[in-house]
Amino acid sequence: MAGLVELVAGALWAMLPAYVPNNAAVLAGGGAAIDGGRTWGGRRVLGDGKTWRGTAVGTLAGVALAFALNAVADPVGAAVGVDLPTFPPLAALGLALGAMLGDIGASFLKRRSGRERGASFPGLDQLDFVVGALVLALALAPAWTLATFTLERLAVVLVATPLLHVATNVIAYLIGVKNEPW
Numbered sequence: 001m002a003g004l005v006e007l008v009a010g011a012l013w014a015m016l017p018a019y020v021p022n023n024a025a026v027l028a029g030g031g032a033a034i035d036g037g038r039t040w041g042g043r044r045v046l047g048d049g050k051t052w053r054g055t056a057v058g059t060l061a062g063v064a065l066a067f068a069l070n071a072v073a074d075p076v077g078a079a080v081g082v083d084l085p086t087f088p089p090l091a092a093l094g095l096a097l098g099a100m101l102g103d104i105g106a107s108f109l110k111r112r113s114g115r116e117r118g119a120s121f122p123g124l125d126q127l128d129f130v131v132g133a134l135v136l137a138l139a140l141a142p143a144w145t146l147a148t149f150t151l152e153r154l155a156v157v158l159v160a161t162p163l164l165h166v167a168t169n170v171i172a173y174l175i176g177v178k179n180e181p182w
């Protein structure tokens with residue numbers, strides 16, 4: 001049991017800098033669309049839901065959270081009796097920017113498959129940012145990523161992330177900050 005708590009706490013802590021960017025982008029959204037309104041094959045390349053401001057603020061929020069977690073990893077870890085990971089700058093950037101890029105990539109795929117802005121794409125919506133975050137973290141901080149995301153932690157992330165994502169988006173919808181509950 002103690003092993004399971006340690007596993008889940010370590011896995012979710014390591015992913016926190018990738019969880020926050022999308023939510024920060026929702027709050028910061030607005031302004032110029034990344035695709036500048038351009039279309040491809042008669043459909044928007046990305047759509048108005050992917051903005052420069054949302055992407056920049058989301059990335060900065062994720063990196064800032066990683067540095068804040070670094071500052072409290074020792075005391076929090078000691079309090080709950082768990083060894084919590086810390087984030088080197090490139091790992092923080094990889095997780096935060098990667099989460100945003102994964103979400104942007106998903107919008108690109110949604111537009112290509114004829115889904116309008118805001119349409120849901122079950123599966124992709126819940127995991128796009130996880131894949132983006134892990135791939136960019138692996139590219140920018142390979143040794144850290146391989147050591148931090150063990151297969152056990154990866155399994156926890158893949159199961160827990162869709163649940164957390166659905167829950168936070170339903171809450172964001174209910175309190176009126178998000179247009180759709182996904």
Ligand code: CTP
Nearest residue numbers: 025026029030049050051054055107117118119
């Ligand atoms: N947002 C943003 N920039 C991003 C990601 C999100 O500005 N890179 C903001 C937008 O205001 C967006 C909101 O966060 O409408 C919700 O994000 P998301 O659900 O990812 O976008 P959707 O509007 O649903 O568009 P899409 O169908 O392309 O996912």
Ligand code: MG
Nearest residue numbers: 118119180182
């Ligand atoms: Mg959406």
Ligand code: K
Nearest residue numbers: 103106125182
């Ligand atoms: K999305």
